[in-house]
Amino acid sequence: MTLTVDRLSVRFRLPHATVDAVSDVSLRLRAGECVALVGESGCGKSVMVGALLGLLPGNAEVAGTATLTTDGSTVDLLDTGEDELSRTVRGRLVGLVPQSPTSHLTPVHTVRRHLTETIAALRASPKNPNRRDRRTALNADADAAAGAVGLPTTALDRYPHELSGGMAQRAVTALALVGEPALILADEPTSGLDTPLVHRTLDELRRLVDAGHGVLLITHDLDAAARLADTVAVMYAGRVVETGPLTEVFDHPRHPYTRGLVNALPRNGFRPIPGMPPELTALPAGCPFASRCADAGDDCDVRPELSIHNGRHVACHRPC
Numbered sequence: 001m002t003l004t005v006d007r008l009s010v011r012f013r014l015p016h017a018t019v020d021a022v023s024d025v026s027l028r029l030r031a032g033e034c035v036a037l038v039g040e041s042g043c044g045k046s047v048m049v050g051a052l053l054g055l056l057p058g059n060a061e062v063a064g065t066a067t068l069t070t071d072g073s074t075v076d077l078l079d080t081g082e083d084e085l086s087r088t089v090r091g092r093l094v095g096l097v098p099q100s101p102t103s104h105l106t107p108v109h110t111v112r113r114h115l116t117e118t119i120a121a122l123r124a125s126p127k128n129p130n131r132r133d134r135r136t137a138l139n140a141d142a143d144a145a146a147g148a149v150g151l152p153t154t155a156l157d158r159y160p161h162e163l164s165g166g167m168a169q170r171a172v173t174a175l176a177l178v179g180e181p182a183l184i185l186a187d188e189p190t191s192g193l194d195t196p197l198v199h200r201t202l203d204e205l206r207r208l209v210d211a212g213h214g215v216l217l218i219t220h221d222l223d224a225a226a227r228l229a230d231t232v233a234v235m236y237a238g239r240v241v242e243t244g245p246l247t248e249v250f251d252h253p254r255h256p257y258t259r260g261l262v263n264a265l266p267r268n269g270f271r272p273i274p275g276m277p278p279e280l281t282a283l284p285a286g287c288p289f290a291s292r293c294a295d296a297g298d299d300c301d302v303r304p305e306l307s308i309h310n311g312r313h314v315a316c317h318r319p320c
């Protein structure tokens with residue numbers, strides 16, 4: 001499995017403005033690898049995931065390419081129609097752990113029904129289907145899928161409105177993983193979970209990575225990223241501003257924004273980055289981080305491209 005994203009851009013047309021939510025993002029994710037996309041709220045992480053799965057609203061203009069190669073066949077995710085995406089891609093090749101779990105669950109179906117219907121849809125029917133055996137097998141598989149993410153079996157017979165936030169999160173995680181898709185897009189998979197469940201969810205995702213799946217982890221939790229990911233891409237105002245092996249990037253950040261994120265961690269003194277990101281409707285011509293950057297100079301009036309500085313990809317004229 002290889003996901004290759006090349007210069008992906010997403011622009012939303014609004015009646016009186018355009019929102020440049022994602023600009024020229026490129027990344028590569030291979031089987032057995034986890035790439036974390038990190039950055040502040042609103043920097044375009046979820047929009048990127050939506051673009052990869054054809055889940056953006058009609059006012060989105062998507063440019064660039066995103067190809068997924070599995071078992072010798074390649075799908076161009078940005079150029080595949082809705083029918084094909086729902087029949088062969090979503091849930092089978094690509095699993096999504098969505099950011100807002102309850103909006104992805106049908107209110108009148110129990111969690112068990114969500115899981116058993118998904119499992120049945122993903123699998124070919126057995127040759128001699130005995131209804132009772134089939135139902136027993138589906139229920140056993142639903143129990144196993146729930147167990148893998150720490151969802152108690154008692155929660156399986158509840159409706160979405162009867163679930164706590166953490167249970168809903170685990171239910172959608174179980175749904176995303178049940179088809180063992182080659183690529184897993186995990187959008188804030190640990191939000192709303194307490195610490196033991198955060199660890200359990202990350203451990204389950206790591207097990208899948210070690211078994212050869214690819215995971216794109218979207219998070220603003222740097223510790224979750226550090227626990228799971230091999231590679232990190234730091235996003236700011238719709239762009240990747242630094243990328244490289246996670247330990248190297250977090251231990252020795254080269255972009256002033258990455259350094260700011262690392263310094264804002266409680267264990268590093270909780271020093272927040274001053275100022276706010278720019279409006280995506282009015283991005284500056286130069287470096288989008290310049291107004292918040294202590295190191296900015298005249299050269300930052302020109303937008304820096306992602307380029308290699310001392311072996312690291314950084315979009316900065318004055319890397320640390």
Ligand SMILES: Nc1ncnc2c1ncn2[C@@H]1O[C@H](COP(=O)(O)OP(=O)(O)OP(=O)(O)O)[C@@H](O)[C@H]1O
Nearest residue numbers: 012019021040041042043044045046047048057280
């Ligand atoms: N349908 C839309 N129309 C216009 N703008 C949109 C639309 N959907 C998202 N946006 C804008 O795109 C930008 C990126 O949003 P996105 O949800 O990807 O951010 P994020 O990095 O995932 O943040 P968070 O962690 O808070 O979800 C935001 O400014 C958001 O307001």
